[in-house]
Amino acid sequence: MHELALAESIVDAVRTELERYPGAIPIRVGVRIGVMAAVDLDALRFGFDIAVRESGFPRLRLDARIIPGQVTCLACGVETPAESTVFDCPRCGSAQTMLSGSDELDLDALEVERDDDGTTHV
Numbered sequence: 001m002h003e004l005a006l007a008e009s010i011v012d013a014v015r016t017e018l019e020r021y022p023g024a025i026p027i028r029v030g031v032r033i034g035v036m037a038a039v040d041l042d043a044l045r046f047g048f049d050i051a052v053r054e055s056g057f058p059r060l061r062l063d064a065r066i067i068p069g070q071v072t073c074l075a076c077g078v079e080t081p082a083e084s085t086v087f088d089c090p091r092c093g094s095a096q097t098m099l100s101g102s103d104e105l106d107l108d109a110l111e112v113e114r115d116d117d118g119t120t121h122v
Contacts, residue, residue, distance in 0.1 A: 003046070004043075004051070006105070007048040010051070010107065013107055014029050014055075027112060029062060029063065029111075030064075031064040031065075031107055031108065033066055033105050034102035034103045035083065035102045036102045039066075044064060069100060069103075073097050074096040075089065075092055075096050076092040076094065
């Protein structure tokens with residue numbers, strides 16, 4: 001289950017970023033995951049819950065979303081978004097397709113709360 005290792009890495013990245021903001025309490029981390037990264041969101045959320053329990057960040061929540069890639073059919077040339085890892089052409093049914101992009105896993109937001117002045121977006 002590589003999702004647990006990913007979840008732990010996300011929590012570690014939050015910890016590293018918080019070093020720049022002493023006293024900040026993390027409440028939400030946003031993650032963009034390409035469809036080709038082959039991450040099971042349910043497993044990632046489960047692993048994240050485990051990682052958070054051991055992190056000292058009890059309020060930290062995961063906001064993860066899947067980013068599609070682009071599939072080009074080599075038989076008919078149509079280009080369509082790739083929402084999954086199944087790449088048959090929606091126009092001609094060919095399995096001769098090529099995927100581009102969508103293998104990223106990026107942290108794109110960290111929302112923190114400060115005791116003195118409310119919520120701050122990092």
